[in-house]
Amino acid sequence: MNPHSDTLDPDEEGAHSVLRMERRLAHPPAQVWAAITRPAQLAQWFPAEVTLELRPGGAMGFHFPGDEGPGMTGEVTDADEPRLFAFSWGDDHLRWEIAPDGPEGPGGRGSLLTLVHTFADRFGAPSFAAGWQLCVSALGQFLDGGQAEVSRDAGELHEAYLEQFDLGHGQVTDDGIRFERQLVRPANAVWAELCSGEEPLAGDTAPDGFLADGVSAGPVTALRAPASLTYAVHPKGEVRWELGEGTGYGARLVLTQTGPFDGAVATDEALAAWHARIERLAGRLLEG
Known part of the structure; x- marks a missing residue:
């Protein structure tokens, strides 16, 4: 689960920042699609409990364990199985792209998973990048059939991304x-x-x-x-x-x-x- 590519750039209008992360997974797109769109599977590796209607315009809810209140809300913006899943999360937007990748194997081809996170808080980028790296690592563990562990960064990963993004x-x-x-x-x-x-x-x-x-x-x-x-x-x-x-x-x-x-x-x-x-x-x- 080593990073293939992690970049931070402005969006087309320069008003937001765009974090782009790519990971190669040894699992076919259909399996990855299920892991990122089905709440029961999301619960194994995603940082929040998710409810969703899997259609463009469908409502989403995000609730972190231990947090009181109704949690955050969002809306599905794209749902093109098994290629593209995208949604708003508060004021942010997340886009998950899945493409076939690698040679054909016994279980089919693997996947190239691309996460594009668009947000306004540029100086929060190291936190977001560190968090997503840990979550996608947990996703890989889950897909491999193991117990996914979403560990907490003590700060080293955050500081490494801060230096990489020159912030x-x-x-x-x-x-x-x-x-x-x-x-x-x-x-x-x-x-x-x-x-x-x-x-x-x-x-x-x-x-x-x-x-x-x-x-x-x-x-x-x-x-x-x-x-x-x-x-x-x-x-x-x-x-x-x-x-x-x-x-x-x-x-x-x-x-x-x-x-x-x-x-x-x-x-x-x-x-x-x-x-x-x-x-x-x-x-x-x-x-x-």
Whole structure:
């Protein structure tokens, strides 16, 4: 079940991201079709309990074990047995394509399974890719007749996809620079790592964990633990750390530094310094 191809690209309009994953399976398309469309078989490897009407326009429901409430809903958009099954899931769209693959064997030809996941949250892509890799691996186990195990990624797979998709770098904005990154631990764990035992206070100098090389720390001007911290930097800028809701892995970090920056070189140096700081943070969180 090693990846054949995993890519992340913008859609045609550039408004969404498209994750494309391909896997070769030693099972004929009809068998794979049943595994991805029949609720009883989906329950063996899919991350949610699924109800569906297998026709275009048919209703779908998704409910995660342990979650209270009605769960999420979707709609079947394509159902062309045994070639194509596609549906909406909340605001996302998933397209499963099945094609005959490989030489003819005793049980017929195998299959090339292609998953195309379209979504708006580009920085959630490593989480989605890691989750789908584990699920499709479980699908392979199920098709092989074994006990499918949908294991949970401790963070290593997530971070590998983040690097593959090159999502760790910051961006230049109209008034400074900005980083957004999905982290693999919840906000309270991230906050504790940033503070390293030094609890920040409004008006005091920001703790070292919130600094980057070459950034002079000024007084904390806004504080809401464990969600945000803002401090002044010389001469008239500020740095803001925000830990908001992310994917199921943990907190979503948004870090901004406003200028003024003394030219493009200073901007590039700030980008490099913050990139290095966030990478160190991510590494520490992974270790933890």
